[in-house]
Amino acid sequence: MYHVSSAPQAMVSQEMITRALLDLMGSNVFREITVTQICQEAQVTRQTFYRNYMTKEEVLERYLVRMWMDLNKKYVKAPEDMESNIRNLFIHFPIPKNVLSLLDRSGMFYIVEKTCLDTSEILSKTMPFTHLMGQPEYDKYNIGFVASTVSCVLRIWTENGFRETPEELGSITLSFFAGHKG
Numbered sequence: 001m002y003h004v005s006s007a008p009q010a011m012v013s014q015e016m017i018t019r020a021l022l023d024l025m026g027s028n029v030f031r032e033i034t035v036t037q038i039c040q041e042a043q044v045t046r047q048t049f050y051r052n053y054m055t056k057e058e059v060l061e062r063y064l065v066r067m068w069m070d071l072n073k074k075y076v077k078a079p080e081d082m083e084s085n086i087r088n089l090f091i092h093f094p095i096p097k098n099v100l101s102l103l104d105r106s107g108m109f110y111i112v113e114k115t116c117l118d119t120s121e122i123l124s125k126t127m128p129f130t131h132l133m134g135q136p137e138y139d140k141y142n143i144g145f146v147a148s149t150v151s152c153v154l155r156i157w158t159e160n161g162f163r164e165t166p167e168e169l170g171s172i173t174l175s176f177f178a179g180h181k182g
Contacts, residue, residue: 005052014052016042018063021056022099030056030106060108064115067094072119082177087170089150100158109158113151117144149176 005011020042024033035056039046053059075088095112103109153173157164164172 010052013042013044013048014062016044017049017052018059021059022063022102025102025106026098030108057108057111060103060111061115061118063099064095064111065119068115068119070094083174086174086177087167090166090169090173093154093166097158097162100154104155104158109151109155112154113147116147116151146177149173 005014017038020038021033024037024041028037033056035046035049038056038059039049042049053062071089071092071094075085075092100109100112103111150173153169157169
């Protein structure tokens with residue numbers, strides 16, 4: 001996982017850098033955005049950028065990890081209540097649609113799956129997928145299945161222009177898991 005400073009000034013800088021990168025992604029190809037441009041947009045120095053992040057990809061990763069963590073803290077119920085947890089995932093999904101669109105358009109949607117997997121310990125505590133076939137060492141496969149399914153549903157939803165409601169996404173995803181028992 002990432003080391004994130006909780007010092008107030010660092011948090012302000014991180015927010016400014018994140019907002020600047022997302023703003024720049026609205027009108028630029030991600031690969032062509034430079035750290036210098038991000039710093040100018042955020043009105044911070046390069047030193048501030050590198051004190052907080054190693055790469056511009058890390059800016060996006062940490063932003064998405066914060067979103068997943070926030071969702072978990074606010075809306076996840078008991079681990080055995082998979083149906084509510086899946087529905088809450090989509091109903092209260094914290095990543096704005098415009099950010100999903102920016103990631104998709106920039107070819108960066110893989111970061112959604114990566115951050116979902118990076119926070120897999122949260123999924124393992126909030127979804128009843130432990131000890132597949134009585135083998136705890138298989139848990140990582142269950143978590144990978146769930147994370148990949150969720151991120152795939154989000155990608156298709158984004159590509160479809162967000163036509164389905166969050167409730168429909170929850171129902172679609174639950175239908176995939178209907179036969180999946182931990």
